[in-house]
Amino acid sequence: MTSNRILPMSRAISEAIAQEMRTDPSVFVMGEDIGAYGGIFGATSGLLDEFGDGRVRDTPISETGFIGAGVGAAMSGMRPIVELMFVDFFGVCMDSIYNLAAKNTYFSGGNYKVPMVIMTATGGGYSDAGQHSQTLHGTFAHLPGMKVVAPSNAYDAKGLMATAIRDDSPVMFMFHKGLQGLAWMASPDGAATVVPEDTYAIPFGQAKVVREGKDATIVTLSMMVHHALDAAEALAKEGIEAEVIDLRTIVPLDRDTILKSVAKTGRLIVVDEDYKSFGLTGEIIATVAEHDPTCLKSAPRRLAVPDVPIPYSRVMEQFVLPNAKTIADSVRASVKGA
Template sequence: MSSNRIMTVSRAISEAIAQEMRADPTVFVMGEDIGTYGGIFGATAGLLDEFGKERVRDTPISETGFIGAGVGAAMAGMRPIVELMFVDFFGVCMDAIYNLAAKNIYFSGGNYKVPMVIMTATGGGYSDAGQHSQTLHATFAHLPGLKVVAPSNAYDAKGLMIAAIRDDSPVMFMFHKGLQGLAWMASPEGAAAELPEEAYAIPFGEAKVVRRGKDVTIVSLSMMVHKSLDAAEELAKQGIEAEVIDLRTIVPLDRKTVIESVRKTGRLVVVDEDYKSFGLTGEIIASVAEEDPTLLKAAPQRLAVPDVPIPYSRPMEQYVLPSADKIVAAALKTMKKDA
């Protein structure tokens, strides 16, 4: 084994892609500003120099065109990685994502595969307003045929990206801007991680317990894992041991790990940066209730973005986003204590 290195999420993603491109000539990348610029969030940095313009293709500003082309390339035997610069831009190319990528394996009776990765940036926190700050995990998880991935750290980002590239189904790889480790946007300390040079894949559908506890279960993903860990530190000062679960993938969803944790703690808080209504937070709570409602000693709590466009104003944006303080208050509510 090679010596491990501390790497940012953006570097981990680009390394994963490079390793798969070296191993498999059918893997290629395309999208806006992914070549010379290396992607505005650094996910394709260095790829053009090594692989050239045939395999690292800058595209026009035409998401419908290049995502549709990605579907065709995947069905023709290639393994495209297509960057949708901001997840908010999905509106102009949803037909290619949902009616083509997501359904064509089913429509063909399994005779065609669609081994395609759509990687896209999510999340707010830096005042870029309502068309560049959404998370939208549940939007894609709700659509049959898509796998949905949302890593919280560099180690998971590399392993999940390699698994996504090797998968024969279309995968939405949703990375949070605030976790990328960019010079112009601060990341939580835990986002960068030690990881080996060797290629490795992390199986989909396996959540990770990132902090053990016995009093309350906090389920989260992506940026909210770090907010949840901060909350758990504060709760520990009050004698409450929170168990924090990082879902890592939404489709497939590891309900078993969540249920087993709640079976131990009896209390549940779910945190997501997506919108609250009809979302992941409700799905997790429903999964526990359907398994056994008597597992819960107190009403479950969910924290998510209220059903409003993400505000441009920095104070207003912070007001709508989940925070460590809000998670602490929700956990205390399940403990029958005042926040």
């Protein structure tokens, strides 16, 4: 069955989870406020009514406890989806995430799988301050043993969630709170998309060219995809055609699509809402430089959050986050050789 219905990202995620729960009794969900409340960002809305509190489990405020329980459940044959309310809270349960979930398949010589999804909210822009506004894509991508997903729209979110649940490795599913389509939090128009009613899966490691261009390549993900598209639209009026790549997954990373695009355009701008130093932006630039630096007509550029905690002040927060204007300015400078 297909349809032209448009869903916000939050409903697309909850629908993917529900469809997997209907077909696989080993799938269950747990976390803080994910039952009757439906998750504070709507990613588990409606699940409790259909599946009951045996498979949709509200937990105490103890991330170490319920992330650890998720690891044990996954190693015992279940497929848990555990919501870590904000990615910033990883600090209190990092041992369970990295020393257990990510490593236990290796430690067991492949005898145990850890088919676990850690679903978590990322992103700033709403004056949530330094402990509720980070993205941290690079933090988890840097740690072997996990796959890392960051969708930018509802269609991708549903398909990537289905793939995440079916995967035998732990997956960090990182949704930007500003893309969820909540009544109390504005989302860009492109975040809500047509979503088929049927179940479908999007393979990991396949980036998507969301706008074609010949003058510069913008590589980005999550919320920054929408800012990059706005920048590309403005640049087109000046005769500059920017190609925009939505990574969709960080681990695995689709390096081939990036290299193919940069070989065509000769210019590279990488945009991420994560911190600038030691992060994803540098990894992508290194990928191009190591493959063929001669394809670049100008020095690659990167836009990311400076190495400061995300400010609470709205003016200061907006100053540190990349946006359509700063992306467009960077592309112009690259094209004009400034």
